[in-house]
Amino acid sequence: MRGAKSAVWVVGAIAVAMTATACGGGGSDSGDKAAVNPDGTYTYYNTEPQNPLIPTNTNETGGHYILANLFRGLVDYDANGKLRNQVAESVDSPDNKVFTVKLKKGWTFHNGEQVNAASFVDAWNWAANGKNAQLNASWFADIKGYEDVHPEKGDPKADKLDGLKIVNDNEFTIELSHPVSSFKERLFYDAFFPMPKAFFKDTKAFGEHPIGNGPYQQDGNWEHKVEFKVKKYADYKGEDKPKNGGIDFKFYNKDDAAYNDLVSDKLDVMFQVPTSMMSQYKNDLGSRAVDQMYGGNTNIAFPLYDSEWAKPEKAKVRQGLSMAIDRETIAKTALKGSKDAADGWTPKVVEGYQANSCGEFCKFDPAKAKQLIKDGGGVPGNKMTITYNADGGHKEWVDAVCNDIRQNTGVECVGQPEPTFQQVRSEITDKKMKSAFRMAWVQDFPNISNFISEQYRTGAGANDMAFSDKGLDDLMKQADEAKTIEEANKLYHQVESKLGEQMPSIPLFFDHTKAGYSKKVQNVKFDTFRQAIWTDVEVKK
Secondary structure, three states: OHHHHHHHHHHHHHHHHHHOOOEOOOOOOOOOOOOEOOOOEEEEEEOOOOOOOOHHHOOOHHHHHHHHHHOOOOEEEOOOOOEEEOOEEEEEOOOOOEEEEEEOOOOEOOOOOEOOHHHHHHHHHHHHOHHHOOOOHHHHOOEOOHHHHOOOOOOOOOOOOOOEEEEEOOEEEEEEOOOOOOHHHHOOOHHHOOOOHHHHHOHHHHHHOOOOOOOEEEOOOOEOOOEEEEEEOOOOOOOOOOOOOEEEEEEOOOHHHHHHHHHOOOOOEEOOOOHHHOOOHHHHHHHHEEEEEEEEEEEEEOOOOOOOOOOOOHHHHHHHHHHOOOHHHHHHOOOOOOEEEOOOOOOOOOEOOOOOOOHHHHOOOHHHHHHHHHHOOOOHHHEEEEEEEHHHOOHHHHHHHHHHHHHHHOOEEEEEEEOOHHHHHHHHHOOOOOOEEEEEEEOOOOEHHHHHHHHHOOOOOOOOOOOOOHHHHHHHHHHHOOOOHHHHHHHHHHHHHHHOOOOOEEEEEEEEEEEEEOOOEEOOOEOOOOOEOHHHOEEEO
């Protein structure tokens, strides 16, 4: 069956990641397990979410990390990277086009409301509707009738997706407009979470006080720019019941400040230590330091909606800028080994990765870089900026990249820091960028399609560049309709290889989880989503 086959490749992808681990976390600093307080809470490093906490309007990590604890969908991945059912009893399809979903009984939202078929169908219909302008609406584009509820122009012709049908309280069907070989895996993403009736009554209020069905529920009010607390949900029915009492997501403006709190045991878990601390964090933390590859990358993107950057000849300029960057040296020096030089848009630990997908355009060649920039008519105004969030520790690599561009091409390049991640993401999603900007991606599911389709398909929710190529769209559609994951991966690799012809973004680095935790917690592990396995964390007595 297709579901069983899909689980095999997901496990394979995660297995590759685990073998790439340099050192992992877990256990106490001495290696001995301490007594545990099952109701103890711990603190977790995070950033202020960009938007109110609505799953279909959240596509950045600050909000996702909170939502990933408040909600559970039909499926998710276990600690070993195996796709498993959560709310779903089964998700079956004979043809990758029509899916029958049967739900487990007994699941409830945090307000006591039963989770049923309508909880999913109503939520998806609302999210897909163009009038609701959700950032993640494109995740429903494969479902039959999407073009009627979310037309490219004008008002929706319908308010419900034709492909969603409720059979009874515990069963519904999904009909796609065309087969999608990885659709079951995509159901893991936040956009497919169920929603309670309270959401539809007051979506604004819900964004401040989300009511989920996950292992944790909101604890008190959201203290903006300070913290968001969650506590264990006693009636949680999922496989991954918490071994702790809750989490305090603490928002930091400076990651150096967070690191100082970590080493002094005022912060319990930090999923990414500052670049400035890379050379010493293992000495500071000992066995509580974590170093492993994950499914994430760092790129420079360009605003192709800008009249200057939209000119066809500027593809050569972007290719030249890419070839002016010595990724290997920057990764080893400025980044102190926290990232690997990228040779494409899909990280090495992700299913479907092929070496050198970027071809010559990701290879350091200053002479050719200059020529390509000249052939493309030069960078507009002979100056570019790279916008990034100052609260995320990106200054080192941005400065190093700009130094390479200046020295190797004569183009003036400067970093443009914005105070917070929330601020820079708002400017990006509002299409206000005039020059290059940092664009990073952490996998939603571990497959090449997630790195290509969700960012480079015309109109995709995370297509921050407004890139569009009908030929590549058609090739991605062929990939989605492939009969097997292997066939789909090959087609997506073709798309990836062709991205270099237009270079909508410049691949820079494949990322590592460089994390750590305090002496107050144990059994801290990270997956290839760069997420701690939150429910497994144990708080010492």
